[in-house]
Amino acid sequence: MDSDLIPRSISELFDTMVEAFLLQFGALIELIVTPGWRQYQLLIVLLLVAASFVLKAATLGRWEAWARSRSGWPKWRLRTLVQFMRRLTLVYFVLLSWGVYLVMQQVTWPSRSYIIGVLATLATAWLVIALLSHLVRNRTIRRIFRWSMWIYATLVALSLTDDVAEFLDGVAITIGDLHISVLGILKATLLIGTLLVLARLGTRAAERGLKNNEDISPSMQVLLAKGIQVALYGLVFLIGIRTLGFDLTGIALLSGAVGVGIGFGLQKVVSNLISGIIILMDRSIKPGDVISLGDTFGWINALGARYVSVVTRDGREYLIPNEDLITGRVVNWSHSDEFVRLDLTFGTSYGDDPHKVRETAVRTVKTVKRVLSGGKHEPVCHITGFGDSSVDYVLRFWIRDPTAGLTNIRGNVYLALWDAFKAEGISIPFPQREVRLLGQGQTGVVAQQIDTE
Structure with a gap:
């Protein structure tokens, strides 16, 4: 490694920065011990702090x-109000200090309120940073953002930014035309963090706007939202790389070679991503649809880039890969319309009038809640065969809310048929077996089973 990679002047820069800190600290000590308006300003600041605590306790x-x-307020406004109340002392101090500072600027010399103005500016910066940091969901990133911005605001208020920036820029690695310093890394980190927050807020705003647009289908809404999300986060990545000083041309060539190798190792992941795009484009399924895939029956909760979230009636959430929905046989109960026909089979005794059975079944199923009637959705009942011990029927009816469940509606219809058949004297037979002894030989008793009704 070349000797230029570690500059010899780092120690000198560090000594300069420490000297600047000592000068500022000495100036602060001088402000405290020197009689006059400097001490008066510090006393005023202490009184303002005490008044802020008193006002908080009183209000x-x-x-x-x-x-x-x-x-009735929106959630974001309520969260902001909660954050203000948690920092009520700081809010009161900001208001009081700025009020005193503006009054003293008018009635006395500006130098007699300089310290109050600096502390008011610093307190305002701390309050704004504390409120903005809550836009970051991740707790660790939120703390890093908050403390870094507080340190930066303090350095600005104490006029130490130039000395610290010079030192951090001197701690660097230089490879050819590439110069990576600690200052550059900090700037890139801060910029990327800010852009990520803005990208997340922009993605949420776009999703809300697309959901409120009834002219766009649900699947297209998800596709557009994912496209906006990928575009925003991709832009953040490129800006971050550029801020660090990397050449994007070289990265493009390297990423093309690496992408080929990664593609072979992540075939399933890529397949699911492409399958997800196909699903969103052909609109075969969309959020809210009721589907059956194998033994899984439920409604689609969300469409992801890699999987589809399906929630069943028992509260389980299945994450089904997009590839399975493309290659497998999927029953979409609400693809073209929301009407679903259900078939129930049952049998009655040969002694019962089939015309009466059909009439009773149709009349009974119409009384069950959720069952449709009229037009092409009129329930029907047909004889399907003469069984060994019963006349077999199929009862067909329609519903329009499969998301409310299929098993429960079938059970309600069966229960209504049971009550109606019992009231009409219609019997539901079941197989019975009779054993007759035919004779007794050397090997024992020979038995014959005869099926009877």
Whole structure:
């Protein structure tokens, strides 16, 4: 490694930065011990801090009662209100310090309120950073963002940014035209973090806008939302790489070679991704559809890039790979319309009038909730055969809400038929067996089984 990779002036830069910190610290000590308006400003700041605590104690109950009455507000506004109330002391200090600073700027010399102005600016920056940091969901990233921004705001208020930036820029690695410094990494990290937050907010806003647009189908809404998400996060990645100083041309060539190797190792993943795009484009399934795939029956909760989330009636959520939906046999109960026909089979005794049985079955099924009647959705009952011990029938009826369940509606119809047949004197036979002794030989008793009704 070349000696230029580790600059010899790092120690000198560090000494310069430490010297600047010591000068600022000495100036702060001088402000405290020197009699005059400097001490008066510090005393005013202490009084403002005390007043902020008193105001919080006096008004916290009223703020909480007012916040409880805002139950109709959107969630984001309620969260912001909660964050303000958690930092009520800091809010009061910001308001009081700026008020005192503006008054003192008008009635006395500007230098007599300089410290108050610096602390008011610093407190405002801390408050804004604390509120903005809650836009970041990840707790670790949120803490890193909050503390880094607080440190940066403090350095700006104390006029130490140039010295620290010079030191951090000196701690670098230089390879050819590529210069990577600690300062550059920090800037890129901060920029990427900010852009990721903006990309997430932009993706959410786009998803809400697409869902509210009734002219776009649900599957196309998901496809457009995924496209916007990929575009925004891809742009963040390119900006981050560019900020670090990497040449995008070389990365493009390298990524093409690496992509071929990764493609062979991730065939299933790529297949699921492409299958997901096909599903979204041909609109064969969409969120809310009721599907059956093998033994899995449920409705589609969400369409992902790699899998489809299917929720069953028992509350289980199955993550089915997109490839299985493309290559397998899928029953979509609500693909073209929401009407579903169900068939129930039953049998009655040969002694019962089949005309009466059919009439009773059709009349009874119409009384069951969720069963449709009229037009092409009129229930029908047909004889399907003469069985060994019963006349077999099939009862066909329609429903329009398969998401409410199929087993429960079948059970309700069977229960209604049981009650109606019992009231009409219609019997439901079951197989019976009779054993007759024919004789007794050397090998024992010979028995013959005869099936009877």
